[in-house]
């Protein structure tokens with residue numbers, strides 16, 4: 001991508017050319033319907049099966065525990081709505097962290113409005129960590145599900161999911177545990193056996209795969225009610241003709257991300273270290289959370305005296321792409337619910353930006369980006385004072 005620096009990979013990534021070729025192959029040549037009994041159909045079915053194997057391999061689960069969806073949002077919806085419906089005899093209470101993605105928080109809010117669920121939100125500490133004890137303390141007899149994201153999309157905090165699951169199951173093994181691993185897959189190990197989770201959401205477009213495709217891991221034996229009914233595809237859990245190009249591309253993207261993970265994490269850590277050192281030198285800058293101890297691809301930093309969205313636009317004008325908070329909420333000019341939950345002072349929160357690395361970024365880009373940010377923050381502050 002000549003001439004621009006794209007540091008907004010937590011919003012979305014450019015599709016890997018190898019993935020794009022697979023997607024194209026599934027559109028132009030292997031265009032059959034996986035439900036058709038003829039050879040074209042069988043070939044399409046084989047591509048879907050291969051993708052399921054690739055995702056299962058990354059998660060360390062059985063292939064028939066992977067269900068394809070239209071992305072992370074649908075996977076999160078399916079987990080919440082599917083468990084509520086299937087476990088209504090136990091209750092309708094859910095425990096979630098206060099820093100979940102809107103796919104979780106909005107779903108919970110709407111379900112409560114419709115009196116279909118009740119929920120407790122657990123706040124993080126000032127660094128963005130959710131305490132496993134606080135999760136357990138929020139459990140009730142009628143709790144059916146705990147949902148805590150593996151990696152936060154705004155500040156990159158890695159949550160102690162394994163420990164949470166252990167404590168939750170020790171208290172009540174009938175409670176299911178879901179994790180939104182949309183920002184985690186390809187960045188940190190996400191083997192479901194190690195995490196201990198029952199349900200896990202993933203999305204293609206955060207790891208150089210296509211948009212509009214993702215998956216829900218559902219452990220064998222977990223009760224989940226289908227939310228999209230029809231022809232009975234995906235073992236009856238998610239009807240609708242499979243998005244074969246998307247699914248095949250997603251599978252390839254996951255396989256590539258796993259293959260390159262060690263090399264990329266090394267590179268991202270170096271980039272993170274360098275960028276933090278350079279940005280920290282800007283007067284009155286505030287790094288949120290503990291980036292070096294967390295996800296390797298995310299940095300969130302606030303600059304007093306500037307507005308995040310103004311900074312984002314000014315930087316885009318110079319060819320540097322970053323974001324304020326999460327992509328889906330950043331078009332609304334509201335304050336980040338994640339920084340608010342971490343009790344970041346509003347004056348700092350409103351001047352915060354998220355910088356997120358992807359497969360193609362380099363250390364040289366970090367040097368250029370830091371210079372641009374330093375210059376632009378100084379200009380905006382000068383302007384503000386006039």
Ligand SMILES: Cc1ncc(COP(=O)(O)O)c(C=O)c1O
Pocket residue numbers: 010011070071072073074076101103149151152153180182183203204205212213214326327328
């Ligand atoms: C943590 C998290 N969960 C869910 C989603 C939604 O995924 P999708 O865009 O595939 O619907 C996102 C995307 O921004 C995310 O960052």
